[in-house]
Every structure is written in structure tokens, then in C-alpha cells.
Amino acid sequence: MSVSSETAVVLPAHLHARPAGQVVQAAARFQAEVEIEYAGKVANARGVLAVMALGATAGTTVTLRASGPDAAEAVDAVAAVLSAAS
Amino acid sequence: MTRFVGIVLVSHSAELAAGLRELLSQVGGASLTVEAAGGTDEGGIGTSYDLVRAAIEKADGGAGVLVLPDLGSSVLTARAVLDDIATPGVVIVDAPFVEGALAAAVIAATGADLATAVAAAEEARDVRKL
Structure with missing residues (x-):
């Protein structure tokens, strides 16, 4: 059975290179596919260039969506990385 | 213990390759x-x-x-080396230097395989930065 999960995160910092790398590290630990949506653009959370190319800036909101057996855990892990970005 | 794919950055400039290496580690x-x-044996361009x-042999874990x-x-020299060592586990990649290296490094650091x-x-050839 496929499970979906979604959450929104307000970014404390720009989603630049280092946090984007941490997002990939976090997302890769799960089977679920995680997507990040920002301003109408969607990036696979395992693609560091696509995540950076979202151009998401501090104070804005991104939406995380995951589907897969561990979707909820995957969304939580990526949300935690984004919430802690500096 | 996880074995990671090794990455070798071949550049005309030692500083360019070293600087990119520093970025990837960050x-x-x-x-x-x-x-x-990067650079010649004498440190030139x-x-x-x-x-x-030597870098390929060192990176091979x-x-x-x-x-x-x-x-x-850089392409010609890398090809010449690969022709001589002829190992299926060592591949040359056609990709933008900075973006390609970064994309490969980040995914390799998660324990992803060579492919x-x-x-x-x-x-990285198709990902726009704007």
C-alpha cells in the first residue's frame, strides 16, 4: 500500500547549496519519493541542483510531499533539515 | 562499512580543481x-x-x-588514462564541471552506486539554475 504525506515548512534561511545537500542526504535514507514545491516549481528532494534551482528564500514556505511506505518519516526528516537550515 | 563512489576532478587549473573539491566536501x-x-606536473595551466x-588510483575505494x-x-588526458587502465569501474562523464560534480558528490555521499x-x-546538463 502506498502512503502519502504532506507538510509545509517556513524556511528560516535561503535554500542554498549546503542545506540542499543536507536535504538530499535526509531524503535518500527513505524509500519514499519526496518532492519539494515552491512557487509552482517542483523538485525531487534527491536532486541537489533541482532543489537549489527552486530559489526558495528565507521566510517563504515550501511544501513537502512524499509517497511510499515510509512517506511520513521521510517528510519529517526533510522538514527537520529545512527547519534547522542556517 | 559503506563504500562510496570516488570522484576525480580533472582541470587545467590546480586551483580550480582544488576549489571545487573544497566546495564538494562542504x-x-x-x-x-x-x-x-588539476594543472601540469610543474603546477602550470x-x-x-x-x-x-594517480588521482584515479587514489579515489578507487x-x-x-x-x-x-x-x-x-582535460577530456583528452582523462580519456588517455582510461584507455590505459581499462577498468569498467572507472568512467568518464560528460557533464558541466561544477554542477555535475556537485550533483554526483551529493548523491554519492548517500551511498549511491556508480550508475x-x-x-x-x-x-546536470539539463537543470537550469534560474
Whole structure:
């Protein structure tokens, strides 16, 4: 059975290179596919260039969506990385 | 223990390769093996067969090596080395130098295999930065 999960995160910092790398590290630990949506653009959370190319800036909101057996855990892990970005 | 795909950066400039290596370690994590093979044997602008070959041997931890040249003679030198060592686990990738290296390094640091790292680097050809 496929499970979906979604959450929104307000970014404390720009989603630049280092946090984007941490997002990939976090997302890769799960089977679920995680997507990040920002301003109408969607990036696979395992693609560091696509995540950076979202151009998401501090104070804005991104939406995380995951589907897969561990979707909820995957969304939580990526949300935690984004919430802690500096 | 996880074995990581090794990455070799081949550039005309030692500083360019070393600087990119530093960036990759910041974004991808310190667990990764990234070797810089930039410049000539004398430290000038150009490429060195011996430096590239040594870097590949050093980067090979058993999970394969991805070789990324910047342009021109970097490509030719990397190809010459690969022709001589002829190991299926060492591949040269056609991708943008900075973006391709970063995409490969970040995914390799998660323990991804060589084919996945190569695909990530090649995808960098199509990812717009704006």
C-alpha cells in the first residue's frame, strides 16, 4: 500500500547549496519519493541542483510531499533539515 | 562499512580543481573521496597524465570512480588514462564541471552506486539554475 504525506515548512534561511545537500542526504535514507514545491516549481528532494534551482528564500514556505511506505518519516526528516537550515 | 563512489576532478587549473573539491566536501560531506587532478606536473595551466592516473588510483575505494573533466585537453588526458587502465569501474562523464560534480558528490555521499552518481552528473546538463 502506498502512503502519502504532506507538510509545509517556513524556511528560516535561503535554500542554498549546503542545506540542499543536507536535504538530499535526509531524503535518500527513505524509500519514499519526496518532492519539494515552491512557487509552482517542483523538485525531487534527491536532486541537489533541482532543489537549489527552486530559489526558495528565507521566510517563504515550501511544501513537502512524499509517497511510499515510509512517506511520513521521510517528510519529517526533510522538514527537520529545512527547519534547522542556517 | 559503506563504500562510496570516488570522484576525480580533472582541470587545467590546480586551483580550480582544488576549489571545487573544497566546495564538494562542504555540500556533500567529509565522508566522500574526491581527488583533484588539476594543472601540469610543474603546477602550470594544463593537464597531466600522471596526476590524473594517480588521482584515479587514489579515489578507487572499490565502489567505482567517476572522472569529470572540465574541457579540452582535460577530456583528452582523462580519456588517455582510461584507455590505459581499462577498468569498467572507472568512467568518464560528460557533464558541466561544477554542477555535475556537485550533483554526483551529493548523491554519492548517500551511498549511491556508480550508475546513480553518473546519472546525477549527466542530469546536470539539463537543470537550469534560474
